[in-house]
Structures are given as C-alpha cells and as structure tokens.
Amino acid sequence: MAGACGSLFPPREECIYTSCYCEENVWKLCEHVQSRYPDLIEDCYAVFISNQFKTVPLWMQKAAQSADVPVVWDYHVILIQKSNTGNAEVYDLDSVLEFPTPFLDYSSQTFRNEQLKQQYHRKFRVIRASEYLETFASDRSHMLKDGQWLAPPPIYPCIQTKESIMNLNDFISVNPSFGVGEVMTLQAFNFHFSCG
Template sequence: MSWELRREECKYTSCYCEENVWWMCNELIRLGVRCFAVVCSNPNRTTPVFQQRAGNEANAGLVVWDYHVFCMQCDAEGKAIRVFDLDTRLDFPQDATEYFERTFPEGPMLFLRQTFGDIFFRVVEGESYLREFSSDRSHMKLPDGKWQAPPPSYACILQDDGVNRFDEQMAISSKDHRERGSGWGTVYSLDEFRETFLYNNKHL
C-alpha cells in the first residue's frame, strides 16, 4: 500500500464509535481511499458483535451493542477489501472477509437471532457520512445530566444547521430494510451484505 492508517494514530473515544468512524473516513478520503461507514443495528437495538475489546475472551469478545459503526474500504468493483474497526480485537485494518467471518460468524449469529432478532447494516458513502452525520451527544446523557461514558475532548460533530440527527442515523427499522436505498445510505441484512460486499477468498 502507498498509504497507511495506524490504529494508534486514529482519534478514539470508547463508546463513541460513530465519531471515531467520522474521523477515520475523513483521513481515508484525504488519502484517496474509497471508504464507507457501516452502521450495524436492528429495531430492538440489540446487536451481537464478536471480537470486541470490551467483550470477554471466554465468549470470543461478544458484546451486544445497541449499535456499532465501523469503516470499510472497497475496491473499484464495490467489494470490501479491509475493515477499520477501532473496537475490534482483530488486526487494524483487517481483511474484510475474515473480519465478517469472525465478527459476525454464521453459526452463532443464526443462534443469537432467536434472542436478539435479525441485524442490519446501513452502508453510507464516506463523503456522505462526513457531510451529513450530526450528533450533539445527547444520547449519552443520563436523566440526571451525567455522561454514560466520558465524551471526546473535541467539539460535537454537528452540521451547519445544528440539527441532531443521531437517532435517525443510527437506528435501523424493518421499514428501512424493506425500502432500502430510499433513506440515508442503503440497508442490508447480514446475508445480503455478505453477498453484495464480500469476496469468497481472502483479499489481503
């Protein structure tokens, strides 16, 4: 590669993956890399994700997030090559096919869907994510005004109109999937995502 993005050089704040990805998209686009932000969620806001640093080794790093966001690099054919996830135990970046095999393993995910429901993936062009993502971080405030997790030291990422769009951008409903392509980004099921974006062979 003629460019390199190291984990230790990325802006990172625990529990603010949506903002971490905004900064990664910003850097990758500056480097001339075609990238996408991928929001994982479902109507129940229960998204099982394996190989997470916040998870337990005994459970293969499984965490059930209300949502999770990572960044992926795609080639000219629109297939994912690498995934950039600052919360994963895996390499950074990680080959996209291996990332999905280990982060959303087929057998365990089929079992977990009985408890947590299907998960969906909202895929947003990196440029669109930079232009349109907008959060005032109010979702991280408790009723008493305290933070659920310490916020980043930099100012909120708000667009010029100052409107907080976090809830609509991170939430994924069954309607979003049925009418995919009609809203922000395009929403896929896990099987549809694999078929659309992944190579059968390792690409790294």
C-alpha cells in the same frame, strides 16, 4: 499512496479514538481519508450495525470478557474500504482483530452467522464516507443521563451540519424507508463487500 495493500491510517493506537463514541471515531476516520487521500474517499463506507431491538451481538470486541463471548451492543459503527478490484478491508477501532482486517475474515469472526434468535439478527446501514461526512451530526445528548456523562465525551467540538446538530438516531435506525445509505441484511452485506 495507501490502497488495498496498505493501510489508510496510522496504527490503531495513533488514531483519534474515544471509547463508547464509535460513530464519531468512524467520522474522524472518514475525515482523515478525505484530507489525506481524497481520491480514495469514494472507496470508503461508514457502516452502522444495529436492529429494531438495539441488541446486536458482535464477537472479537475489546469490551468482551474473551474472544468466544460476544458483546451485545445497541449499535456499532465500522469503516470499510472497498478497492476497485473488489477487495475490501474493515477498520474497527473496538475490535481485537488486525487494523485493518480483510472483510471476509472480519465478517466471519465478528458476526459469525445468523443462527441466532430473531432479536439478535443484525442489519447494516451502509453509507458512503463522503455522504457520512456531509450529513452526520451529534450533540452527544444520547450519552447524558441525569446531567452526567455515561462515558467521557471526545475533547473536540460536537460534529454538526448546517441542517442539524443531532441526527444520530436516523443513522442507527434500520428502517430502509428513510435516512442515508442502504440498509442490508447480513447476507446482502457479505455479498456486497465480498464480490467485485
């Protein structure tokens, strides 16, 4: 049984992954937990990282020129497992850190701090994995420009719900008045996943 001391997933290179589609990569991780470890799905969270300017710097990303240089994404998505003992681990398929990485190590190395210009302050929409599986939908239209893909899409069908074929922007939004989950500052996010 996977838990706080064992990974929920196979090695990173064996996970379903499509570059530039982090929201779907994490949805697939959530799907894996639900099918393989259904008793642990309520310990898992999908986390959208963005801000109102869609400029969020993250360090330790594979797309960076070096570990000391951040990548400024419009948004990024990770999976966090928080055990009933309070320990939390982060699964980020785009990170150069271990898979998984203990939460505090991940946060300190990836987010550093908020000694940044206001336009770079990160917000975190934290969503239970089970709710993410039920509500997220994407027709991938955000990756089309003039009829051409900005990055090749996943080979599996688009993720849809009965209610929607595209609601990605609701998840990226950091407006706490709508959407699923809870929107947090970096301080609140660190407190939420580092305390039992």
